[in-house]
Amino acid sequence: MYRAPIGTHDVLPPASDRWLQLVTAFAERASRFGYGLVVTPVFEHVEVFQRVGASTDVVRKEMYELTDRGDRRLALRPEGTAPVVRAYVEHRPTPPWKVWYLAPNFRYERPQKGRYRQHWQLGAEVLGTDDPDVDVEVIALAQGFYADLGLSRVRLLVNSMGAPDDRGHYVEVLRDYLVSHGSDLGEEFLTRAREHPLRVLDAKREDWQDVIERAPQLTEHLGLEAREHFEALQRGLDALGIDYELAPRLVRGFDYYTSTTFEFVSDALDAAQDAVGGGGRYDQLAEEMGGPATPGIGFGIGIERVLIACEAEGALATPEHRLDAFVVDTVGDGSATALVNDLRMAGLRADRAYGGRSLKAQMKVADRAHAEYAVILGRDELTRGTVAVRHLPSSEQLEVHREQVAAWLRERCEGGARG
Ligand code: HAM
Numbered sequence: 483m484y485r486a487p488i489g490t491h492d493v494l495p496p497a498s499d500r501w502l503q504l505v506t507a508f509a510e511r512a513s514r515f516g517y518g519l520v521v522t523p524v525f526e527h528v529e530v531f532q533r534v535g536a537s538t539d540v541v542r543k544e545m546y547e548l549t550d551r552g553d554r555r556l557a558l559r560p561e562g563t564a565p566v567v568r569a570y571v572e573h574r575p576t577p578p579w580k581v582w583y584l585a586p587n588f589r590y591e592r593p594q595k596g597r598y599r600q601h602w603q604l605g606a607e608v609l610g611t612d613d614p615d616v617d618v619e620v621i622a623l624a625q626g627f628y629a630d631l632g633l634s635r636v637r638l639l640v641n642s643m644g645a646p647d648d649r650g651h652y653v654e655v656l657r658d659y660l661v662s663h664g665s666d667l668g669e670e671f672l673t674r675a676r677e678h679p680l681r682v683l684d685a686k687r688e689d690w691q692d693v694i695e696r697a698p699q700l701t702e703h704l705g706l707e708a709r710e711h712f713e714a715l716q717r718g719l720d721a722l723g724i725d726y727e728l729a730p731r732l733v734r735g736f737d738y739y740t741s742t743t744f745e746f747v748s749d750a751l752d753a754a755q756d757a758v759g760g761g762g763r764y765d766q767l768a769e770e771m772g773g774p775a776t777p778g779i780g781f782g783i784g785i786e787r788v789l790i791a792c793e794a795e796g797a798l799a800t801p802e803h804r805l806d807a808f809v810v811d812t813v814g815d816g817s818a819t820a821l822v823n824d825l826r827m828a829g830l831r832a833d834r835a836y837g838g839r840s841l842k843a844q845m846k847v848a849d850r851a852h853a854e855y856a857v858i859l860g861r862d863e864l865t866r867g868t869v870a871v872r873h874l875p876s877s878e879q880l881e882v883h884r885e886q887v888a889a890w891l892r893e894r895c896e897g898g899a900r901g
Contacts, residue, residue: 489591489599491786496852499800500792504785505584508604508627512582515623517606520581522565528557530568533770537678538736544589558588562605562782563738563764564771570609571773577610587782596755596787605761607780612765614711617742617779618718624746624759624781625724631788632797635749636758639729640719642712643739644704646766652703653679664693683731686754699730711741738764742779750794751787758791759783806895808848809834810858812841818859821869821884825857828888830895849874854895857887 486492493501509519525548531541546558559565562585570579583605591597606623608616621638628636643649660675660682667690674682683694704712719726726744734743743762751758761781768776792798807825809832811818818834825832833851835844841858848856858870869887872879882890 487599489593491598491600496800496804499804500789500798501785503798503800504631504788505604507630508582508584508783511623511627511630512606515580515606515619517580517582517623520566520569520583520607522559522562522569522583522585524586525556525558526565526568528555530564530771531557531560533564540589540735544591546588546590559585560589561587561736562603563607563736563767563778563780566607566780567609567764567767567771567773567778570776570778571768571771574773577776578616579609580606581608582606594755596751596784596790598786601787602785603782604785605780605782607778609768609776609778612711612741612763612777614714614718614742617711617715617763618722618724620761620779620781621719621726621744622722622724624761624783627783628746628758628788631792632799633748633750633758633788633791633795634797635795636746636791637749638724638726638744638746639732640715640726640742640744641729641732642701642704642708642715642741643734643743643762644700644708644741646740648703648705648708649700649740652698652700655698655703656680656683656700659698660693663696664690667693680733684733694731697731701728701730708741715742734760734762736764738767738770740765744781746783748787748791748794750791755787757784758787803852803854803895804831805833805851805853806830807832807855807857807891808844808851808853810841810844810848810856811835811838813859813861813864814838817864821857821859821887824888825891828892830888830891855891857891 528547531545540560545560548556550556562583566581586600586602588600590599593599606620608620625638657675657679660679661672664671664675671690683697732743732745739762741763745760746758747756748758759781763777763779765777767778768774807830809818809822811834822832822834835847845856853874856872856874858872860870863869863881867884868881869884870879871882871887
C-alpha cells in the first residue's frame with residue numbers, strides 16, 4: 483500500500499472546500515489591495531536560499547536538496563520570499579512591485595500537528611519602497627484576512643530588528659549578557675548563546691525563561707532611522723485601528739530580516755505551533771542576490787494552521803449546500819445530459835448520477851452530494867414538458883416547466899447569485 487510521505491497530506495473534497503475558500507478570500511483581498519499574482523518554480527538553485535539563510539535552521543538543516551541529471555544543485559523551496567526576490571532581480575519590474583502568491587514549501591522538520599514537511603503558504607511581498615506606510619499596508623492585508631475569516635483569537639506581535647549595524651551591536655551586547663548570566667544553565671544554553679544569541683530569545687525551555695525575560699532588548703538599541711521607522715509603523719497601525727503588541731523578543735527564523743518584523747499568533751492553537759503567519763522587512767536581500775539596492779517587506783500565512791485555527795474557533799462556515807441541483811434521471815433518453823448542461827450554463831452548480839441507477843439510489847447520491855434541490859426527470863412530466871423539483875431539506879416537491887427550471891432555481895439558490 484502506498485501512502486503519502488510522512489509529514490505531507492492530501493486535501494480532498496469536501497475538506498478542500500475550506501482550502502479553496504481561504505485561497506479565494508486571500509486572492510480577492512490581495513487584488514483589492516493592488517497586488518498581482520506571482521508564480522515561481524517549486525525548485526530553485528540551492529544558492530538562492532543558501533545566500534539568504536546561511537545560518538538559519540530552515541536552510542542549514544531542513545532544506546530538501548537534490549542534484550538533477552545535469553548535475554545542477556537544486557532545492558525545493560523552504561519558503562517564498564527568496565524566490566520572489568530572485569524573480570525581481572531577474573526581471574526588474576518597475577517598483578513598487580506588489581505581488582501575492584500561493585505555494586507549497588518544504589522543510590524537513592519533525593512532523594506534528596501544525597508542523598509538516600510540506601506546508602502551503604499564502605503570502606505577499608512588496609519590493610521597491612521603504613515607506614513605513616507599506617509596512618502598515620502589508621500588515622493590514624494579513625490582519626483583515628484573519629478577521630474576515632471570523633478568527634477572533636489571532637494576535638499581532640510587532641518588533642523591529644533595526645538596521646544591520648544596530649543588530650550587529652545588539653547581538654554582541656546580548657551574547658555577553660547571556661553568557662555571563664546563564665553560566666549555570668548548561669552547555670546547550672551556552673553553545674546557543676555563543677553561536678546564535680538571537681535564537682535564545684524565542685526558546686521555549688522553561689528553565690531559560692528567567693534569563694531571557696531580563697535580557698537587553700533590541701528595540702532599546704535601535705539607531706535613529708530604525709526607531710523613527712518603527713514609530714511611524716505604530717502610528718500607522720493605530721490610525722487604522724489595528725491592535726498589536728510590542729514583542730521585543732520576537733525573533734523570526736531567517737537571516738534576511740531588517741527593521742519591521744511581525745507575527746500573527748492564534749491562542750486557539752498549541753503554543754509550540756501558534757504562528758498562523760509572519761513576515762517583515764528584508765531591505766538588503768535584493769542587493770545580496772546581486773540586484774540593485776531594493777527594500778522589501780512581506781509575509782507568509784500557513785494555510786494548514788489557519789484551517790486548524792478556524793476549526794478550533796468554529797470559524798469559516800462552509801456553505802450548507804455544495805450543489806444547487808442534482809438531476810435525477812428516470813427516463814434515460816439523454817434529456818438528463820441536456821438538462822444538467824442547461825443548469826450549468828445558467829451559472830448553477832449542478833451534477834447528476836451516471837450509469838442508469840434506480841430512482842432511490844440516485845436520490846441517495848443527491849443527498850450525499852449536499853444538493854439543495856433534486857430535479858427529477860420522469861416520463862409523465864416529460865410528456866407535459868415539465869420536471870419535478872424537490873427541495874431536499876424540506877422534501878417539498880412541485881412541478882416546474884422544463885424551459886423555466888434554470889431561471890426558477892437561479893432565483894432560489896445560494897449559487898444562483900453567481901455567474
Ligand atoms: P515563516 O514564519 O517561516 O516565514 O512561515 C510563515 C508561516 O508558514 C508560519 O507563520 C506558519 O503559519 C507557516 N509554517 C511555517 N512552517 C510550517 C510547517 N512546517 N508546517 C506548517 N506550517 C508552517 C516565511 O516563510 C517567510 N517567507 C515569510 C515572509 C514573507 N517574510 C517576508 N516575506
